[in-house]
Each structure stands twice: as structure tokens, then as C-alpha cells.
Amino acid sequence: MSKIYAMSGGATGIGASVKEKLRARGDQVIVVDIKGGDITADLSNDEGRTAAIEGVIRMAPDGLDGFIACAGLPPVAKPLSLISQVNFFGAVATLEGLLELVARKKGAMVSVCSNSAPMGGLDEECIALMLAGDEAAACARVDTLDDGHNAYAGSKNALSKWTRRKAPEFMRKGVRINGIAPGMTSTPLTDRVFDDKDFGPLMRDFSETIPYGSMASPEMIADALIFLLDPEARFVSGAILFVDGGQDALLRPDEF
Secondary structure, three states, rough: OHHHHEEEEEOOOOHHHHHHHHHHHOOOOEEEEEEOOEEEEEOOOOOHHHHHHHHHHOOOOOOOEEEEEEOOOOOOOOHHHHHHHHHHOOOOOHHHHHHHHHHOOOEEEEEEEOOOOOOOOOOOHHHHHHOOOHHHHHHHHHOOOHHHHHHHHHHHHHHHHEEEHHHHHHHHHHEEEEEEEEOOOOOOOHHHHHHHOOOOHHHHHHOOOOOOOOEEEEHHHHHHHHHHOHHHHHHHOOOOEEEEOOOHHHHHOOOO
């Protein structure tokens, strides 16, 4: 029986691959994106988040089998506060806003995190402000950092922690929520980072340390993400699944 899913950020990259794989097996996928989606919405602000949630509810009034919060911005986005607004606050708003719709079908939710989230040196104050839901203060703080990596990895750190913290509450409603932590993946987002004069050389060097021997394709990440949506993962809740060719294990062999 076909299922109905919604996702943010399904126009390109990992999101597009997830969308294509789900549709290829006969499922319906409602895509929210700033352009090229079924619902056009800017998740950096309250108006866009509300439009996204209300649009999905109109298109799937009987419920969703799952929702994927995939929309995100890279560390080269400016201003830096925009990264927090989309990667954390936009993701959280849509996950919370669509929870009851997914609960109707006892479905699953997936937040797209990152294997950069556990990296050291992140601004803990900014992460704490995000987790406290203080968007204005978090954005003001991140704009003082002058550090795109800190802004990006910090937003994914907060999203990973939020996902873990919310898992028991969501599970009691019959909804599994998990995070997926991709490593470096060949997407338009990654191309933007590689083209940056400051980040590009560093990230190219970092990509050469992946034990797998290359970056992931979007399809590799999509396959793992879809597993978290499917009944085969019915007892998996509150997990952060690293899909990074062994890079996190290389960097943090004794932490799990």
C-alpha cells in the first residue's frame, strides 16, 4: 500500500534523492522548498514556517506516514544567523507543527543532522539558546561568531540534541523520531562550500580523510534515511545514525 510523506528541502541534493526513491516505489511525497517544491515557503521566518505547515495539512488532511526535515543551509551562507534560522528553528517548527498529522498514522519523522555536530570548539552558549527556543538571542549570538563552521555545526548539534530530547515524548504519541548524520556528500550545497575561497581548500582536504575513500552520493544517504522511515526500523527511536563512510568513527573512536 502506498504511503504519503512530506519533507522540507526536497528540490535538490539529498532531499531530491529521498523524494525520487519514495515516489519510485509508489509513495506520494509533498515537498516544501523555497523554490521548486509543491509548497513554496521560506523556513527562515515564522510566516514561511506557518505556510509550510498549513500547506502540508491542506494536502494531507488525513495524516502523514512520515515527515523529513531536510531543508538546510551550508556554512558559507550569510548572514550566519540565517543558518540557525533554517537549520534549527525551521526544522524544529515543522517537526513540531506536523507531529499530530504524523501521529494519526503512527508514522516516523527524521531530522537531517550532520556528522559535524559532535566536533569540538562549538559555541555552547549559542547551542543552549537554540535549545531554549530563544531565536532572537541565538541569532544575535551567532552573528558575533564570524565562523561559518561554528554556525553550521552548532545548528546541527542543537538539532541532534533536540531530536534526542524529544524522542520519548514523540514515541508516546506513536511517532518515532530519529536523526540522520550525513558526512560529506556530493550535492549543490557541498559545491557551494568547495567554491568558497576560505572553506573550499579546508573541506577538500577534509574529504580526503573519509575511510570509505570518497564522498557519499545523495543516494547513499537517502537509502539510510528511508530505512528510518520504514517499518523495519519500528523499534528505533531517538537514534542519530551516522552515514559518513566511517569518518566519525575515525575522529571519535571511543565515543558513541
